[in-house]
Amino acid sequence: MIPTSYEGFVSGFRWRIPERYNIAVDVCDRWAAADPTRPAILDVDPAGRVETWSYAALAEASNRLANGLRAHGVRAGDRVAVLLPQSPAVVVAHLAIYKLGAVALPLAVVFGPEGLLHRLSDAGATAVVTHAGGVAKLATLRDALPGLALVISTDGAGDGALGYADLVGTASADFAPVDTRADDPALMIYTSGTTGPPKGALHGHRVLLGHLPGFSMMHDFMPKPGDRMWTPADWAWAGGLLNALLPSLHHGVAVVARKAEKFDPEEAFRLMADLAVANAFVPPTALRMLRIVEEPRRRFDLRALRTLASAGEMLGPETFHWAEQALGLTINEAYGQTECNLVLASCAALGVARAGSTGRPVPGHRVAVIRPDGSPAAVDETGQIAVARPDPVMFLRYWNDPEATERKFVSDGVSGDWMTTGDQGRMDADGYVHFVGRDDDVITSSGYRIGPGEVEDCLLRHPAVALAAAVGKPDPVRTEIVKAFLVLRPGHAASDALAAEIQAFVRTRLSAHEYPREIAFRTSLPLTTTGKIIRRVLRDEA
Numbered sequence: 001m002i003p004t005s006y007e008g009f010v011s012g013f014r015w016r017i018p019e020r021y022n023i024a025v026d027v028c029d030r031w032a033a034a035d036p037t038r039p040a041i042l043d044v045d046p047a048g049r050v051e052t053w054s055y056a057a058l059a060e061a062s063n064r065l066a067n068g069l070r071a072h073g074v075r076a077g078d079r080v081a082v083l084l085p086q087s088p089a090v091v092v093a094h095l096a097i098y099k100l101g102a103v104a105l106p107l108a109v110v111f112g113p114e115g116l117l118h119r120l121s122d123a124g125a126t127a128v129v130t131h132a133g134g135v136a137k138l139a140t141l142r143d144a145l146p147g148l149a150l151v152i153s154t155d156g157a158g159d160g161a162l163g164y165a166d167l168v169g170t171a172s173a174d175f176a177p178v179d180t181r182a183d184d185p186a187l188m189i190y191t192s193g194t195t196g197p198p199k200g201a202l203h204g205h206r207v208l209l210g211h212l213p214g215f216s217m218m219h220d221f222m223p224k225p226g227d228r229m230w231t232p233a234d235w236a237w238a239g240g241l242l243n244a245l246l247p248s249l250h251h252g253v254a255v256v257a258r259k260a261e262k263f264d265p266e267e268a269f270r271l272m273a274d275l276a277v278a279n280a281f282v283p284p285t286a287l288r289m290l291r292i293v294e295e296p297r298r299r300f301d302l303r304a305l306r307t308l309a310s311a312g313e314m315l316g317p318e319t320f321h322w323a324e325q326a327l328g329l330t331i332n333e334a335y336g337q338t339e340c341n342l343v344l345a346s347c348a349a350l351g352v353a354r355a356g357s358t359g360r361p362v363p364g365h366r367v368a369v370i371r372p373d374g375s376p377a378a379v380d381e382t383g384q385i386a387v388a389r390p391d392p393v394m395f396l397r398y399w400n401d402p403e404a405t406e407r408k409f410v411s412d413g414v415s416g417d418w419m420t421t422g423d424q425g426r427m428d429a430d431g432y433v434h435f436v437g438r439d440d441d442v443i444t445s446s447g448y449r450i451g452p453g454e455v456e457d458c459l460l461r462h463p464a465v466a467l468a469a470a471v472g473k474p475d476p477v478r479t480e481i482v483k484a485f486l487v488l489r490p491g492h493a494a495s496d497a498l499a500a501e502i503q504a505f506v507r508t509r510l511s512a513h514e515y516p517r518e519i520a521f522r523t524s525l526p527l528t529t530t531g532k533i534i535r536r537v538l539r540d541e542a
Contacts, residue, residue, distance in 0.1 A: 002221045002349075003221075003350065004350075005350060005351075006347070006350045006351070006352050006360065009217075009350065009363050010363045013213065013363035013364050015364055015392060017182050017206055017209055017392050018182060019181060019182060020179055020180065020181055020182065021180065021181070021182040021205050021206060021209065022098055022099070022177050022178070022179070022180045022205055023094075023095075023098045023186055023205050023208050023246065024062065024094075024095040024096075024098035024099045024177060025099075025177050026208065026250055027095075027208070027246055027249035027250045028040070028055055028058050028059050028062065028095050028249065029059050029177070031055040031249075031252055032054075032055040032056045032058070032059035035055065035252070036054060036055065036056035037054050037056065038054060038055050038252060039052050039053070039054060039254040040053050040054060040055045040057075040058050040091075040249060040254060040255070041053040041058070041088045041091055041254065041255055041257050042228075042254055042255070042256045042257065042275060043087060043088050043257045043258075044256060044257065044258045044271065044275065046259070048274065050275070051088075052254075053088045053091075055252075058088070058091060058092060058095060059095075060173045061088075061092045061168070062091075062092045062093075062095035062096040062099060062175075063096075063099070063171075063172070063173050063174060063175035064168040064171040064172065064173055064175075065092055065093065065096035065129075065164075065167070065168055065171070066095075066096040066097075066099045066100050066175045066177075067168075067171040067172050067175055068152075068167040068168050068171040069096060069097075069100060069102075069127065069150075070100060071171070072127070072149075072150050072162075072167075073126075073149065073150070074100060074102055074126060074127055074150070075100070075101075075102070076100060076101030076102060076178055077101065077102065077103065077185065078100075078102045078103065078126045078127070079102070079103045079105050079123045079124055079125045079126060079188065080093075080097045080100075080102050080103065080104060080105060080125065080126065080127045080128070080129065081105040081106075081107050081119075081120060081123070081125045081127070081128040081129070081130075082094060082097075082104060082105065082106050082107065082128075082129050082130075082236070083107040083109060083111075083116070083128055083129070083130035083131075083134040083236075084109065084129065084130060084131055084134070084154065085109050085131075085234075085259040085260075086234070086235055086240075086257045086258055086259055086260075087154075087257055087259060088257060089129070089131075089154050089164070090235050090257075091245070091249075093129040094106075094187075094241075094246075097187075098177070098180075098186055098187075098205070099175060099177040099178065100178060101177075101178030101180050101184065103185045103186065103187060103188055103202070104186065104187040104188070105119070105120075105123050105125055105187070105188050105200075106187065106189060106235065106236035106237075106241060107119060107120075107236055108234050108236040108237070109131075109133065109134065109234075109236075110234075111137075112137070113137055113140055113141055115198075116137060116138070116141060117141050117144060117145070118197070118198065119190050119198065119200070120141070120145055120148060121144065121145060122200060122399065122400060123188060123200055123399060124147055125145070125147070125148055126147055126148065126149050126150065127148070127149065127150035127151070127152070128148065128150070128151050128152065129152045129154070129164070130151065130152070130153060130154070130161075131153060131154045131155050132153060132155035132156075132158075134153070135151060135153050135155075135158070135159050135160070135161045136159065138151060138160075138161075139159050139160065142160060150162065152164050152167055180205055181204075181205070182204060182205050182206040182209070182392075183204045183205075183206060183396070184204055184205055185202055185203070185204060185396060186203060186204055186205040186207065187202075187203050187207070187241075188200045188201065188202045188203065188399055189201055189203070189236075189237075189238050189241075189338050190338070191337075191338045191339070199398045199399070199401055199404060200398060200399030200400070200401075201338045201339045201395040201398060201399075202395060202396045202397055202398070202399050203395050203396060204396055206392045206393075207242065207341075207392070207393055207395075208242065208246050208247065208250065209392055210342075210364075210391065210392035210393025210394070211242050211243070211246075211247055211341065211342050211393055212247060212250065213362050213363050213364050213365075214334060214336070214342035214343065214344075214345045214362040214365075214393075215243065215247040215342065216347075217332065217334070217345040217346065217347035217350070217352070217359070217362060218243070218281070218307070218309035218311075218332045218334050218342075218345050218346075218347070219279050219307040219309060219332070220306070220307050220332070220347060220348060220349035221349060222247075222248070222251055222253060222279060222307070223251040223252060223253050224278075224306070226276070226278050226304060226306075227248075227251075227253045227278045227279055227306075228253065228254050228255075228256065228275065228276060228277050228278045228279065228304070229244055229245075229248040229253055229254070229255045229256065229277070229278075229279045229280075229281070230244075230255070230256035230258070230271065230272060230275065230277040230279075230280055230281075231243070231244040231245075231280065231281040231282065232260065232263050232268060232282060232283075232286050233281060233282075233283055233286075233312075238336075238337075238338050238341050239281065239283065239311055239312055239341075240281075242341055242342070243281050243309070243311060243334070243341070243342060244281040248279070253279070256271070256275050256277060258271060263286050263289060265286075265289045265290045265292055265293045266293060268282075268286070268290065269290070269293060269296050269299070269300040269302070270300060272300070272302060272304075272305055273300040273301045273302055276304040277304060277305060278304045278305060278306050278307070279305075279306065279307045279309075280305060280307070280308050280309070281309045281310070281311075282308065282309070282310055283310060283311070283312040283313070283532075284310055284312060284313045284314065284315045284316070284319065285312075285313065285467070285527065285532070285533070287310055287315070287319050287323070287331070288319055288460065288466070288467060289466070289467075291319065291322050291326070291466075292466060292489060292490070295326075296326055296327065297326065297327060297328065302327065305327070305329065306329075307329070307332065307348075308323060308327065308329045308330075308331050308332065309331070309332045309333075309334060310331050310332070310333050310334070311333065311334040311335060311336065311342070312532055313453075313532050313533070314358070314435045314437070314453035314456075314457075315331060315333045315358070316356065316453060316454075316456065316457030316460065317355035317356045317457060318457050318458075318460045318461050319331070319457075319460070320333075320355040320356070321355060329348075330346075330348035330353045331346075331353075332345065332346045332347055332348055332353060332359075333345070333346045333353075333357070333358050333359055334346065334358065334359060335358040335359065335385070335433065335435065336393075337421055337422075337423070338395075339394065339395040339408065339419065339421075340387050340391065340393055340394045340395060340419055340421075341393060342362065342393065343361065343362055343365040343367050343387050343391075343393065344358050344359045344360065344361055344362060344365075344367055344385075344433050345358075345359045345360070345362050346358070346359035346360075347359075354432055356434060356457075357428075357432040357433065357434050358425075358433055358434070358435050359432065359433065360431050360432055360433070361431070361433075364391075364392075365387060365388075365391055365393065366387065366388035366391075366416065367385065367386070367387050367388075367433065368385075368386055368388070368415070368416075368418070368427070369381070369382075369383040369384065369385055369386070369425050369426055369427045369433065370383050370384055370386045370410070370412075370415075370418055370420075371383050371384075372384070372410075373410075373412055374386075374410040374411050374412030374413075374415065374416075374418055375412045375414070375415060376415055377426070377427070379427065379428065379429050380426050380427075380428055380429070381426060382424055382425070382426045382436055383424070383425070383426070384420055384421065384422070384423065384424060384425075385421045385423045385424070385425040385433065385435075386410070386418035386419060386420050386421060387418065387419045387421070388416040388417065388418055388419075389409070389416075389417050389418075389419055391419075394419060408420060422438055423435065423436075423437070423438055424436040424437055424438070424442055424451065435451075435453060436451035436453065437451040437452050437453055438535070441471070441535050443470070443471070443472035443480050443482055444472065444479050444480050445472070445475075445478045445479060445480050445481055445482060445513055445514075450472075450482060450513070450514050452469070452470040452471065452535065454510065454514070455468075455470040455482060455484070455506065455510065455514055455515075455516065456468045456469060456470050456484075458505075458506050458509050458510050459484060459486065459502065459506060459516075461505075461509070462501075462502050462505050462506075463489070464488050464489055464492040464498060464502070465486055465487075465488065465489065465502065466487045466488060466489045467486070467487040467525055468484060468485070468486050468487075469484070469485045469525050469533045469535060469538055470482055470483070470484050470485075470516060471483055471485070471535050471538045471539045471542055472539065472542075473518065473539075473542035474542075481516075481517040481518065482514060482515065482516045482517060482518075483516055483517070483518040483519070483520065483538075483542045484502075484516035484518070484519045484520070485519075485520050485521075485522050485525060485538050486502070486519060486520070486521055486522065487521075487522055487523065487524060487525060488521060494521035499519040499521075502516075502519060503515055503516060503517070503519065518542075525538075526538065
């Protein structure tokens with residue numbers, strides 16, 4: 001039964017986490033048994049041709065891969081990396097790993113050798129499922145990874161890799177999934193490394209169940225007739241995997257897969273139109289790039305698109321209002337992090353959506369803004385966003401780092417045992433949480449604490465600005481000044497006059513202490529694989 005109010009959703013919600021639970025059985029095998037021909041993945045090639053994978057096809061392929069992995073020594077608890085772009089092979093690999101009781105290690109194909117070496121070495125990965133590009137990167141790392149016994153390439157054997165087709169060709173299509181507990185490890189996602197070296201956040205199978213209430217809010221209570229999911233987010237990211245791919249398959253909703261070297265806003269609109277996408281999860285940076293496309297509803301048939309969700313960074317009122325005007329949609333913004341994802345959300349269907357807010361606590365999750373001692377902050381007082389444990393969406397621990405796991409939690413002995421996020425925010429009188437910025441990103445200038453998001457949102461209102469990042473630059477008088485790094489829209493050229501115009505634009509709309517006293521123009525900004533701006537790189541430069 002679909003709730004009619006946020007309050008009713010909260011009061012009527014109860015967790016029902018079974019003792020035994022396996023992600024692969026839930027998102028694939030039960031559908032394959034009940035409705036074998038049901039579409040699961042719509043794989044779009046560069047020419048626009050679509051290959052449909054049914055749930056039965058995924059079940060058979062993942063059973064064969066699970067048998068092949070087991071035949072080569074992969075056992076429950078082993079870490080198996082998945083280094084592939086969006087494709088059915090990613091889904092098959094994840095399902096096979098879950099069925100084995102092993103631990104999936106999603107890796108983005110954009111990682112260079114150093115990024116791969118850190119994650120594979122730290123995780124102690126024993127096997128990798130990849131393609132020719134991944135094999136080439138791994139070739140230089142094999143000597144430094146003595147535990148990596150098996151590399152499987154979807155592009156065939158060579159350079160020390162076993163061909164995927166050779167592995168599964170003779171493997172049985174029957175496989176009995178390991179009877180895992182909900183708390184047994186299922187996947188490990190490394191943090192994006194915006195503030196320090198990436199850490200492996202280990203999650204149990206229950207992590208998917210923990211995402212479902214927030215996913216329902218983000219997509220106005222999927223499933224509904226005609227629903228079809230697409231995200232440009234890499235499925236190696238918690239957002240792409242757990243905010244889009246796996247929850248959609250749980251609901252029996254088909255997911256569009258499309259390999260892309262980079263995000264192209266025109267192509268994104270064309271894909272959503274051609275594939276009749278009904279549900280899109282688009283990170284804020286990609287949404288800001290979509291704003292460059294003029295009159296999208298006139299140029300593209302977007303009538304099927306009913307929900308648009310976003311998470312990963314502060315969205316900002318400017319992009320929120322653009323979607324209302326240009327697309328006729330309310331962006332359902334959500335919040336979480338790799339360790340504990342999708343705990344705040346908006347939901348237009350319930351009237352829970354405000355420009356500048358990331359939403360309200362998702363039913364089943366206790367979220368607060370706290371002071372350094374763990375006590376609750378007052379209404380509109382800036383503090384750290386925190387999540388109470390236990391919580392089914394919360395990570396089990398950091399891999400190989402018990403001290404960091406312990407530091408992640410704080411308790412005042414009264415209000416609860418809180419997992420800290422490292423994110424500054426405030427909660428208003430109506431229970432909406434407003435994201436201010438990462439602890440390290442907040443700028444201190446002349447005694448004021450300035451959240452970069454507000455400055456960046458104002459910068460984006462200027463007609464010349466396509467992307468913006470604001471950081472603090474050390475200053476002997478003011479402690480820090482605001483420095484902005486800007487990417488301009490086509491047709492605008494960098495100049496001192498334009499910089500002065502933009503500075504005046506922000507100063508008159510925000511305040512004298514918040515405007516950027518320095519502006520640097522760039523052709524691009526440093527981004528993590530999840531599309532977040534790496535402000536520490538810009539701070540170092542400043």
